[in-house]
Amino acid sequence: GMSFVTILWVIALVIGTTFGGLYLVFGATPAYSLAFLFYICFPPEYIEYSNVEKVVKDEAGVYAGSFNPPHLGHIAIIKAMRKRFKKVYAVVGFNPAKKYDLGPEQRGELMRWILSREKLSDVEVHVVSGYIWRFAKKKNAKLVRGIRDWHDGKDEIWLNFLNVLGPIIFGPFASPMKTVLIKADAQYSGFSSTKLRKLRAEGKSVAKYVPRGCHEEIERKFPPPFSTPASSLTPAQISLLQRAAEYEDSDEGEEEEEEEEEETNFFSLDSKKKQ
Numbered sequence: 001g002m003s004f005v006t007i008l009w010v011i012a013l014v015i016g017t018t019f020g021g022l023y024l025v026f027g028a029t030p031a032y033s034l035a036f037l038f039y040i041c042f043p044p045e046y047i048e049y050s051n052v053e054k055v056v057k058d059e060a061g062v063y064a065g066s067f068n069p070p071h072l073g074h075i076a077i078i079k080a081m082r083k084r085f086k087k088v089y090a091v092v093g094f095n096p097a098k099k100y101d102l103g104p105e106q107r108g109e110l111m112r113w114i115l116s117r118e119k120l121s122d123v124e125v126h127v128v129s130g131y132i133w134r135f136a137k138k139k140n141a142k143l144v145r146g147i148r149d150w151h152d153g154k155d156e157i158w159l160n161f162l163n164v165l166g167p168i169i170f171g172p173f174a175s176p177m178k179t180v181l182i183k184a185d186a187q188y189s190g191f192s193s194t195k196l197r198k199l200r201a202e203g204k205s206v207a208k209y210v211p212r213g214c215h216e217e218i219e220r221k222f223p224p225p226f227s228t229p230a231s232s233l234t235p236a237q238i239s240l241l242q243r244a245a246e247y248e249d250s251d252e253g254e255e256e257e258e259e260e261e262e263e264t265n266f267f268s269l270d271s272k273k274k275q
Contacts, residue, residue, distance in 0.1 A: 035161035060141035
């Protein structure tokens with residue numbers, strides 16, 4: 001049989017070849033290459049949204065996110081989890097050092113309110129700071145991630161790495177966490193909390209992105225920046241704001257006309273050259 005030194009050389013060769021190949025082909029850093037290697041060795045379970053139901057349900061699943069704010073994509077993943085797990089936990093994760101527009105406890109309350117309206121009150125909502133895998137371990141649950149498409153793949157490789165290595169190092173010596181990836185329903189693939197916050201920053205409604213009857217509460221909790229109640233403005237201030245808005249609209253119109261003229265000029269020059 002092979003000696004211990006030979007086995008070490010084979011392992012080193014495999015790791016070196018993997019790292020080198022990933023760096024040459026994708027420009028991957030050593031850290032990302034290591035995360036990718038862990039992804040291959042400890043792959044998450046991947047489930048299509050349409051095939052999520054299980055005859056014999058798993059014990060429990062933990063779905064963590066910032067839910068800042070929650071939207072239909074989040075609710076769809078939770079509904080899918082209920083078909084696969086006996087118990088579902090929605091965890092509002094947060095970093096204490098980071099500042100949020102809406103605090104984690106408030107987001108937790110908002111999530112509970114939305115779930116109760118959607119007849120999903122059996123889903124427990126928890127607010128957790130730090131490693132989510134610790135919470136999942138306590139609940140003897142699998143970690144669940146919703147992915148919109150494979151553009152999310154890079155983030156998932158890192159998270160899978162942390163969920164595998166975290167329990168081993170900080171457990172310490174605990175078994176790696178099993179992660180389940182649920183491919184989102186195609187109709188919600190373009191939904192994200194970032195998109196909703198951007199819409200609110202522009203003063204637009206998020207009604208089509210959140211469960212029916214929930215948009216007013218979400219819009220109240222995520223007001224446009226520097227919004228001032230109209231009742232507190234004087235007629236002169238309202239008039240000034242209206243004129244400013246009209247001026248911005250006219251500027252945008254002029255810019256669009258200039259862009260159209262430039263395009264027309266470009267194509268006309270092109271056509272002259274061809275002639």
